Amino acid sequence: MASVAERLQVSPFMTFFVIVSMQIGVGVLGFQRVIAKTAGHDAWISVLLAGASSHLILIVLYWLLQQADGDFLLLHQRLFGRWVGGALSSLLALYFAAMAFVVLRTYIEVIQVWMFPDLKTWEFSLAFLFLCLYITVGGFRVVVGIYFFCLIIPSYLLFTFWFVLDYTDFYQLLPILDHPPSTIVKAAKQMTLTMLGYETILLFYPFIKRGNQSAKWAHAALLTTTLFYALLTVLTLAYFSEKQLQRQIWPTLTMWKMVELPFIERFEYIGIANWLLIILPNVCLGLWCSSRICKQLFPVRQKTALLVIAAICFFSTLLIHDRKEVDFVNTILNRVGFYFLYIWIPCLAGITYIVKKVRGNV
């Protein structure tokens, strides 16, 4: 079940691009406000904490994958039997599908607020999902190709933060660690939504050539994302005052207003248009993972499952109307992701360990 033909596999170096690109999604635009509300100007420490914890979880994920010979769903099945294991796996499919639709809807909201107030949700959602279908039908190699380009091409946006430096005051970060540790840990918990994305390795691990060598690239990816988010948080905290930050839903976009180029006045339009490239792989992989789980659990073809899931995502995007509801689904996804990664995975690891000791082999 876990072996995939070699011509469909990608090199382990690609794991880096997939994980970085998956983690940097629509959360980057507005995560700073949430963590600064709890931890204030020590929020960057929460980011580093969240990053460190993600490394630990990744180590557990890799261990689980190796126990299961690369097929995570098989692990569910072996430990809990066919029906309960199947139910757990379908919850995972639901989670990935939800991830896809939440990312899409949040992005559409950003467009509707910043660029085109009268953009119809269903128009853009439909076109976007068609594009995602076109990509995912090509298979994992095409999806990874999209990841690769969608990380390399928007990377020039990093240089735009140079313009903000003139207006920053790093003394706002002092005094360090004057918030109680509980708030810092709480902010780290809130940070995990933005850091989510690497759990997809559970699904695409069989598609990596020499999978056991991909661990170093995955960790490198997590390190890169953590450093990127930490730097961005530091920059945001230095640029905005705390009260100012609380009034910004999307601080990153506001910071882009500072960019001054001789031939472009309002850079955030270009930033948002480029953001399409950044969230495209997230939605694609969500759809791909979800349909792949369906293919392995139920007797359907992956293409059929993909169509059904894409249709469900489309209708779900129509149901969410305003800021409050977007916020609500984001919070729910955050909680579910957090519980899955930080509570369920360690439990699973514990159970696997015990079962391995008892049975000898899973």
Next chain:
Amino acid sequence: MDFQTKVYRNDTSGLYLWVSYIKPMVDIETVARSIFPYLFHRPFSSLEDIRQALPIDDAYISSDPNDVKAKLLEGYLFVRLHETDETGLLIKAQKTLERTLTIPEVEFSVVGPKESFIESLETNLYLLRKRIPIDRLTVKMTRVGTLSKTKVAVVYIDGIANPDNVQTVLQRIEQVEFDEMIDSSYIVQIISDNRHSPFPQLLDTERPDRVAAVLAEGKVAIMVDGSPHVLIGPTTLVEFFSSFEDYFLNWTIASFFRLIRLFSVTFSILITPIYVATLNYHYELIPKDLLGTLITSRREIPFPPILEVLFLELTIELLREAGARLPTKVGQTIGIVGGIVIGTASVEAGLTSNVLLILVALAALASFTTPVYKIGNTIRLMRFPFILFAEMWGLLGVAFCFCIVMTHLLYLTSLGRPFLAPLYPPRWRDLKDAFIRLPFTSQSKRPETLRTEQPIRFNRKKAKEKRDIDE
């Protein structure tokens, strides 16, 4: 009736000969000079004697009616001793009329050799073989086309080219079902991996030096009799933007020109959609001074930007099509009339703005910088979906269309190899000849995408010499 049978009598031995041939195919001069003197004046008693006496190398005795028929149609003479004989001597006397070797018209280069392929397969193979005079240069001949029976030669260097690539090509050519195979572009369209894509997946060239260079890299060449264009595969997208002249210039200059070419292609595709997007939705993007110029230029135009753009783009396409069909003398006048008069007049009439005219003209010019003709057509086509998406969703539409094009490119393969290498899958070593061209001393390995059997071209350490100061 151009099939003739004549009876001749040999002077010395007194035997009669029945000579059959198809008149238009036979070279009368060769026959008169090299064949008939031996047939009519030399003594012989059987066909075998004639064969040995003739100075023509391609002469053999045959009794297979299909073979005789095929050879007669090619321009051979069929000589028999009796009228009802089935066995006879086939003598080659083909008329070979072909173009003289000229300069390449499509891929002209200022420096470098100026020989180009012509329609005759024999001459083309000669041009190629004199550049790679080794025995490992393998030529596999086959015939394609039920009516035209065109000779197709698949050329590769044994020991360097990957056998999988060669096998793919040979297999696909075997499976071609067509009646009249006129040109190599017919073959391209039939054996391409993705027939429905506007992007060409096999490179076509008319320069023998280019073919020799790529064969040395490990590619496979397909030559078709009757076509001056030779196909090369497997190929990647970046090769369509590299002119062969880059290899004749210094590497810094060549890299600079390549980057300019890439920039001009991007500019050509994106500038008109960005014009439409910014003027429709995002006029706040443009700095104030430029905005003033743009607004002034558009003040009297009754159309929205999209109609202006479509009008001008279609005019340029019309000019190009018309210019391609007209005979040379008339074509030049019409080109000038069309280009200058229509352009200036439409600005003065208030149908288009002068800024847009400049942009469209520059974009059209930039699309002609591609060295390979086929990809230039693709680029001109690519512009239109971008314009439509820009009209719908502004800059977001441009980004969206870009994603669609990128996905399409990711799907493409050339003879089974990924089309976007060395970008994706990333082959860092192959980047030495993609967007920039590193000097020849750095190019000691063959491209990884081809998976050649012998990746090392030459000994790198010997190529570079290290000298200390004042040594």
